[in-house]
Amino acid sequence: MGIVTPGFFGKHREADPKLPPGQYETKDFPVLSAGPTPNIHDGEWAFSITTETGEVTRWSWDEFRALPVEDVHTDIHCVTRWSKFDTDWRGVSLDTLFEGIETSAGYTMAHSFGGYTTNVPLEDLLGGKAWVAFEYDGEPLDPEHGGPARLLVPHLYFWKSAKWVKGLSLHDSEELGFWEVNGYHAYGDPWKEERYYYDS
Amino acid sequence: MEWAVADVVGIREETPTARTLMLRIPGWKGALAGQHIDIRLTAPDGYQAARSYSLSSAAGDELAAVSVELMPDGEVSPYLVRGISVGDQLEVIGPLGGWFVWRPEQTEPVRLIGGGSGIAPLVSILRTHIRSGNTAPVKLLYSVRTPEYVYFSDELDALTAEAGAEVAIQYTRHAPPGWQGTIGRLDARRVTDWAEGDQNASTYICGPTRFVELASDALVAAGVDPATIRTERFGGA
Numbered sequence: 001m002g003i004v005t006p007g008f009f010g011k012h013r014e015a016d017p018k019l020p021p022g023q024y025e026t027k028d029f030p031v032l033s034a035g036p037t038p039n040i041h042d043g044e045w046a047f048s049i050t051t052e053t054g055e056v057t058r059w060s061w062d063e064f065r066a067l068p069v070e071d072v073h074t075d076i077h078c079v080t081r082w083s084k085f086d087t088d089w090r091g092v093s094l095d096t097l098f099e100g101i102e103t104s105a106g107y108t109m110a111h112s113f114g115g116y117t118t119n120v121p122l123e124d125l126l127g128g129k130a131w132v133a134f135e136y137d138g139e140p141l142d143p144e145h146g147g148p149a150r151l152l153v154p155h156l157y158f159w160k161s162a163k164w165v166k167g168l169s170l171h172d173s174e175e176l177g178f179w180e181v182n183g184y185h186a187y188g189d190p191w192k193e194e195r196y197y198y199d200s
Numbered sequence: 201m202e203w204a205v206a207d208v209v210g211i212r213e214e215t216p217t218a219r220t221l222m223l224r225i226p227g228w229k230g231a232l233a234g235q236h237i238d239i240r241l242t243a244p245d246g247y248q249a250a251r252s253y254s255l256s257s258a259a260g261d262e263l264a265a266v267s268v269e270l271m272p273d274g275e276v277s278p279y280l281v282r283g284i285s286v287g288d289q290l291e292v293i294g295p296l297g298g299w300f301v302w303r304p305e306q307t308e309p310v311r312l313i314g315g316g317s318g319i320a321p322l323v324s325i326l327r328t329h330i331r332s333g334n335t336a337p338v339k340l341l342y343s344v345r346t347p348e349y350v351y352f353s354d355e356l357d358a359l360t361a362e363a364g365a366e367v368a369i370q371y372t373r374h375a376p377p378g379w380q381g382t383i384g385r386l387d388a389r390r391v392t393d394w395a396e397g398d399q400n401a402s403t404y405i406c407g408p409t410r411f412v413e414l415a416s417d418a419l420v421a422a423g424v425d426p427a428t429i430r431t432e433r434f435g436g437a
Contacts, residue, residue, distance in 0.1 A: 002248065002291045003205055005241040007283050010249055011275040022250055024275065031409045031433050034299055036416035036426045080252055114426060144413065182298035196296060198201045 018075055019083055020190035026082040031144045034178065038114040038143075038164050045113075045148050047132060048167040049097060052105040059097075061148070064132070067092045072131055074154040076161070077190040089152055091133030094125040105170035109177060110151050113164040118177035119186065120153060120160055122170065129155060132165060157188040157195070203240060204228075206292045208284055209263065215349045217270040218317060219281050220256065222263045225292055230260045233328035234301040234321045234404065237264060237294030241276055251276045254406070254432070255295065256320040256352070258327035259304070264292070267351055269317040300404065300432045304332030309398040312340040313391070313415045315407025319344075319351045321432065322406060323359065330363045339366035341394050343386045343411065345373045368394055386411070388418035395419055406432040 019025060048058040059067070072089040108125060110118050124130065133152040134141055141147035146163025153160045159179045180186050185194040193199060210222035231237075240250035253266035270281040284290070302310065302325040310329070312322040319342055329338055340360060344350050350369070352359070360367045370386050371379065382390070391414070395403070403424065405415050412433045420426050 002203060002240060002242040003289055004244050005279070005290065006288070008241045008243050008279050010241070010243045010247045022248070024249060028435070030435060031413075033431060033433065035429050035431050036420045037413060038426070039417075039420070081250060144409070179299075183296060196201070 018085055020077055021193050022195075023077055023081055023083040023190065026084055028082075029084060029145065030078065030080070030082055032078065032080060032159075033144070033163065034116065035114060038112075040113050040143075040148060040164060046166065047097075047149070049101055050167065050169040051101060051103045052170045052172055055102070057101060064092065064149075065134075067096055070131060072133070072152065072154075074152075076154050076158050079157040079159055079184065079188065079190075079195050083190075088137050089131065089133040090135035091131035091149070091152055093128065094130040094132070095128065097132065098126060101170075103170050105172050107171040107174045108168045109171060109175060110160075110162040110165055111167045111169065112162045113166050116162060116164070116178050118151075118160050118162050119175055119180055120156070121174075121187075124153060124156065125168075129153065155189075157185075157190050159184065160188055201293060203291045203293045206264070206290050208286055208288045208290060211284070211286055214267055214351050215269075217281065217349075218267055218351065220265055220267045220351075221280065221284070222265050223290065223292065224262075225264055228262070228264060230262075231255050231257070231264070231295030231324075232298070232301040232303065233259045233325040235295035235297045235324075236321070237266065237292050237296060239266070239276065239280070240291040240293070241279060242291070249275050252296070254321040254324070256323045256327075258324060258331045260331060261327075264294075267317060267320045300406070300430050302328065302402070302404065304328060304334050306334075306402065307336050309336055309401040310338040311395055311398060311401050311403040312338065313343075313403065313405040313407075314340070315343045315386075315411035315415075316345070316349070317351065318405075318407030318411070318432070318434070320406075322404060323352055323356075325404060326359050326363050326365060329365075330359070335364075337398065338363055339368070339394075339398075341368045341370065341386075341391070341415075343370040343372060343407070346371060347374075347376045386414060388414065388421065391415050391418040392422040395422070395424070401428065403429045404432075405429065408435045409433045
């Protein structure tokens with residue numbers, strides 16, 4: 001516990017077990033991006049997985065949209081301290097995308113239109129834990145929130161859920177992505193408050 | 201890096217709804233221009249709330265300065281804008297963030313576009329630019345509701361004169377008496393006209409989401425390389 005701030009009592013007094021430490025609930029949906037929102041034209045979007053041996057599996061938008069979809073109801077947690085409960089998404093499970101992929105790599109790098117990257121261990125993308133989402137709240141994903149499609153990895157801080165995602169590359173050793181080299185934690189577990197690089 | 205106990209050593213009323221707090225932070229070694237700190241408040245029963253605030257102080261300043269705008273439904277800002285006094289203490293951690301930053305060794309022209317309280321990190325960049333003696337051209341486009349909502353109003357002229365900066369203010373609701381410029385919301389044309397002519401510039405845009413989207417979309421549509429535009433947004437969409 002820190003120093004008591006005289007006269008401060010706080011507003012959100014209910015200790016919500018859904019709220020990770022240091023977070024507050026918002027009903028809004030804040031937008032955080034490092035640069036301009038990429039304008040991705042119809043037909044331009046495609047998704048690829050590149051293995052550690054350089055083998056590339058690629059889905060066009062139409063091929064991707066023909067894959068089985070899942071509805072995801074989840075809470076999301078941003079490192080800037082807001083959490084949003086009960087969000088609804090639709091997307092393709094990473095388990096589905098990895099069905100035909102041969103790999104022994106332990107690490108992935110997500111790549112986005114616009115150049116953004118973020119690193120996630122492969123095991124954090126598999127086993128029903130991650131999706132490439134293209135709908136939010138029953139509507140096509142808004143460009144500011146990563147449309148046409150973004151990664152959705154709700155058990156990690158939301159900067160790992162790369163907007164405008166266009167592919168994953170697989171790696172035998174961990175490299176750091178965009179925010180991870182700009183001061184943020186390599187892994188980013190909200191429940192352990194792994195916010196910054198020195199929160200190891 | 202650990203949470204540190206900072207002393208509030210100065211407070212300046214910035215606008216009717218915002219204040220700048222000057223903080224003395226033990227072990228503070230300065231920051232990069234554009235970085236932020238987190239401020240944490242603790243209630244008597246141990247309940248805590250923390251928020252991020254951009255620094256407006258220059259990179260090497262001994263004191264850290266943040267400007268806090270009152271969010272009517274907020275939890276932390278009402279306390280920082282209405283409740284706190286000089287001599288009080290706050291917990292802080294930082295400096296944080298390595299992307300929305302300007303370094304004195306950068307030599308390209310700098311474009312700063314701020315909306316409302318989004319001016320804070322841009323003032324940090326201006327101050328650092330002056331302090332470092334950097335001679336790269338710098339200019340600022342500042343969108344603000346009315347004259348009374350201009351942050352750093354008493355310093356902005358001197359600051360920009362010293363930086364050799366061009367400043368354009370866009371009043372969105374009403375302007376001071378005798379104002380020759382336009383009044384109204386910033387539009388794409390105004391942004392691109394203002395931005396014209398700086399080859400290879402780096403652009404820093406900070407403000408509410410809609411504002412940042414408009415300004416960055418306008419520049420990209422006008423052919424500016426998106427990789428040269430850094431943004432910091434606040435609020436939802």
